[in-house]
Every structure is written in structure tokens, then in C-alpha cells.
Amino acid sequence: MMLHEDKFEFLSYRTPASETIAEALPFMAEVNNYTTSNGTTLEKSSLVRDVGVNMSEDLSWSPHINLMVDQANQIASWVLGVFKDRTKPVMMQLYKSLIRSRAEYCCPLWNPTKIADIHAIESIQRNFTRRISGMKIMNYWDRLKELNLSSLQRRRERYMIIHVWKILHGVCPNDIKMVFKENSRLGTKVVVPPLTKTATALAKTLYDNSFGVKAGRLWNTLPRDVNTQCQLECFKAKLGSYLDSFPDTPPTPGYTASNQNSLIDWFSQRGGPQMAR
Known part of the structure; x- marks a missing residue:
């Protein structure tokens, strides 16, 4: 060849x-x-782009996120300059089709944990929704409720959970060798791979942020009536209802939140940390 x-x-x-x-x-x-x-x-x-994702030599996704945020903001500026209609139906259609889709491409892979990166990505949606008629005077968390939107952070975690379902049911290849176990009371759970006690702080950070660990812990928060669904559309419907039962208060400059808004954080506050391990 x-x-x-x-x-x-x-x-x-x-x-x-x-x-x-x-x-x-x-x-x-x-x-x-x-x-x-x-x-x-x-x-x-120092940075290589492969299938639309930028990979850096220092194992950080921040360079990719910064480039993606810049591109999404450029498209948002173009949309706001070309279309003068600021009504909710028009603005939401433009946002979902032209802007949000770019901000979520391949996000289960590069889903960030750094607060600065989460702020940068969330600013795309926060700044655009301020331009919708009647939304400027509302704070970001209230705008999410009024527009029936999830934070981009919550949506990324949802995509990760759905990908685990696809691995479990053979829709996607299990190339990371994710292991599942059945529990008569809790349903299907992911066996999160262990980390050696002698691992360095950097290794622990990479471990906690890896898809196999983070997605596994997210999946393990799901109750039995969600994680045992065998049809994708039924699973998505159940998952949506489950996610809606938690507050959605993404990290935002100037706002004080009770946690970092991850599903794992909210689940722990409800007293179920042992199920997410």
C-alpha cells in the first residue's frame, strides 16, 4: 500500500x-x-487535527476547546449579523442547527473537567441566548428553564451515557473493553477499572477524566428502570426524564452553585455515591 x-x-x-x-x-x-x-x-x-478533533502533545483538550469555541462564536456573530429576527422560534432554530451542533461535535471524547474550559464552552450558549427577545434581563440559569434548554455541560454528559448504552447493546464497538455486570437490584452497571495506589497525581487526573472512567461513573448513577431499557428511543426518553429530575446550574462567572453541576455531583448529594463508583 x-x-x-x-x-x-x-x-x-x-x-x-x-x-x-x-x-x-x-x-x-x-x-x-x-x-x-x-x-x-x-x-x-504540537497540535494535530484528526477527523475534526485537535490533539495536543501535552494530553490536554484545552487547545481543541479554544479553537472550537472561537469557531462557534464566529458563526454566532455571522448569524446575528445576517438575521435580524430575534424572536424565540427563529433564534432557537438557528442556534440548534448552526451553532450548538459545532460545539458538540465528538464531545464524549474531549468532555472537559477544567472549570475554565466549561466556562468557555458554556459562554457560547449564554451569550447567544441573551440576544433572544425578552431574555436579556434574565440570568442564564433562568433562561435555560424559560427556553427549555439543557446546559451544554449536561448535554455532553447525556451523550456520554448514550454512548455507553450503544456499547452495551453492540451498536458501537467496545474498543475500550468496557466491562458490565448485572445486579438484581440496581440493574446493569459498569465495572470502573481500578487505578494503582502508586499512581502519580497526573496519572490520577488523566484516569478520572478518561471516557472509560467518567462515562462509567455517569452510567452507574442511572436507576434500574433506565439502565435496563433495550430500545434506544425508550432509553433516551427515560434518560431525559431522569436528567430533568436534577437541577441544571452550570458553572458560570458571577453565579454561586452548590456543586460543579455534574450528574455525579448531584447524585452524590442525594446520597448515592456508592452506586457511581
Whole structure:
């Protein structure tokens, strides 16, 4: 098979600690680039875009989120400049079809936990909904209720839970080897992979933020009547009702919330942390 080597990029994942150690090694110049079979040298890139997602060498999704937020805000500015109608039906249709869809592309993969990243993404919806007629005087949390919207944070967690359902029922490949177990009282639960006690703080952060762990913990908050649904549309309907039973108060500058608004946080406040482990 002949490959178009000029279209390849070279990305080397490394942590800040490994970067410091590696700089002192005499052969580092050789591993900072890659030579293809025909002699083409690929210089190391700090950010590589693959299937619409930007991956950075420091294992952070913040660069991808920043680029996505900028693009979504540019589209929002274009929409507000071209369309003069600010009525709710028109604005909501434009927002859902042109702006929100861009802000949610592949979000189960890069779903952030940093408050700054959550703020940045939520600002897309917060700023646009302020421009809807009659919404400017309302605070963001009240606007969500008035417009029957979920926060972008809550929607990302919903997508993660739905993806776990698809893995469980064979709709999507189980390429992360997610393990499920049946419980006569609690229904279907995810076995969250353990982390060694000697793991570093960075490893623990990456572990907690990984899809296999975060999505598994989200799934484990679901009650039996939700996690045992075998039809996707029935599951989505039950899941929607379940999510609506929790407050939706996303982290927002100037607002004081009782937690970080994750479904896991609300579930723990109801006294069920043992089910989410």
C-alpha cells in the first residue's frame, strides 16, 4: 500500500515531567522528528487535527476547546449579523442547527473537567441566548428553564451515557473493553477499572477524566428502570426524564452553585455515591 507521506504529521505525546528529563538526553534531536521510507522528514507538531478533533502533545483538550469555541462564536456573530429576527422560534432554530451542533461535535471524547474550559464552552450558549427577545434581563440559569434548554455541560454528559448504552447493546464497538455486570437490584452497571495506589497525581487526573472512567461513573448513577431499557428511543426518553429530575446550574462567572453541576455531583448529594463508583 502506497501512502501519501506528505499528508502525515508527527505528534509525540509527553508530560511536563518527561519533557524536562528528555531535554537532557543526547539523542533527543533524533526523536523530535520522523523520517519516512522515502526520506521525507516530518517535524514534530504540537497540535494535530484528526477527523475534526485537535490533539495536543501535552494530553490536554484545552487547545481543541479554544479553537472550537472561537469557531462557534464566529458563526454566532455571522448569524446575528445576517438575521435580524430575534424572536424565540427563529433564534432557537438557528442556534440548534448552526451553532450548538459545532460545539458538540465528538464531545464524549474531549468532555472537559477544567472549570475554565466549561466556562468557555458554556459562554457560547449564554451569550447567544441573551440576544433572544425578552431574555436579556434574565440570568442564564433562568433562561435555560424559560427556553427549555439543557446546559451544554449536561448535554455532553447525556451523550456520554448514550454512548455507553450503544456499547452495551453492540451498536458501537467496545474498543475500550468496557466491562458490565448485572445486579438484581440496581440493574446493569459498569465495572470502573481500578487505578494503582502508586499512581502519580497526573496519572490520577488523566484516569478520572478518561471516557472509560467518567462515562462509567455517569452510567452507574442511572436507576434500574433506565439502565435496563433495550430500545434506544425508550432509553433516551427515560434518560431525559431522569436528567430533568436534577437541577441544571452550570458553572458560570458571577453565579454561586452548590456543586460543579455534574450528574455525579448531584447524585452524590442525594446520597448515592456508592452506586457511581
